[in-house]
Amino acid sequence: MMRVCLWLLLLVVGARLMTGAEVVWAKPEQAFQASSEEEHQVVTFSFTNHGTRPVRVVKVEADCSCTEARPQRGAVAPGETGEVVLEFSFGERIGRQEREIKVTFDDLPAVVHRLTFVVTIAEIVTAEPRRVIWAPGTDAVEQRVKLTLLKPGITRLGTPQVNPGVLSAELIPGDAPHVMWLRLKPLTRVKSDVAVVIIPTRVGEKERFTKVFAALQ
Numbered sequence: 001m002m003r004v005c006l007w008l009l010l011l012v013v014g015a016r017l018m019t020g021a022e023v024v025w026a027k028p029e030q031a032f033q034a035s036s037e038e039e040h041q042v043v044t045f046s047f048t049n050h051g052t053r054p055v056r057v058v059k060v061e062a063d064c065s066c067t068e069a070r071p072q073r074g075a076v077a078p079g080e081t082g083e084v085v086l087e088f089s090f091g092e093r094i095g096r097q098e099r100e101i102k103v104t105f106d107d108l109p110a111v112v113h114r115l116t117f118v119v120t121i122a123e124i125v126t127a128e129p130r131r132v133i134w135a136p137g138t139d140a141v142e143q144r145v146k147l148t149l150l151k152p153g154i155t156r157l158g159t160p161q162v163n164p165g166v167l168s169a170e171l172i173p174g175d176a177p178h179v180m181w182l183r184l185k186p187l188t189r190v191k192s193d194v195a196v197v198i199i200p201t202r203v204g205e206k207e208r209f210t211k212v213f214a215a216l217q
Helices: 002-019
Strands: 023-025 029-034 040-049 057-062 067-071 081-089 095-105 113-121 125-128 131-134 143-149 155-157 161-163 167-173 179-186 193-203 206-216
Touching: 023 113, 029 040, 040 113, 057 067, 057 081, 067 095, 081 095, 081 113, 125 206, 131 143, 143 155, 161 167, 167 193, 179 193, 179 206
Parallel strands: 029 113, 131 206
Antiparallel strands: 023 040, 040 081, 057 095, 067 081, 095 113, 125 143, 143 179, 155 193, 161 193, 167 179, 193 206
């Protein structure tokens, strides 16, 4: 038994000596706050080679096509620092967005380094409630959603679009410049269906969308 344990220990040490690399990440998990007027977030993950041989990033995989990876080119010598730079495009996303990145090096391609970052994108328009429900078989009664513009001076709402077209949707001014009402009503007696109400939202020069979900259960 002692000989087996010693053999395993020598095997592990030998593997470490052969690769000679030990990558340590400065901050493998990062979090950011962003405004809805921004379009992207640049995230830099730095690492240090604490081994005895140079290492090279050979592969970077993101869990979403919205994240573009730019790994450092060339080898990182022992004691030196390298980095992987990511650019996350917001698109129409709002709220908390979490992404995972997988990085592999040439010394141990079977070992995957997992990095994560979270970007919380502030809403420019809040909807209360975000989801409206009609019970099956009920009459086509009207429901309203309160829309609050967090930056009314630079925010403009367009004509609501319903997909699929099972509801009528109309914007109604509120009693204050920062308040609008979204009036929703089924076109027929309620049948089981789901719909998304999309409101084009222009913030300054940026085009965004506000979404409200409807369930006709």
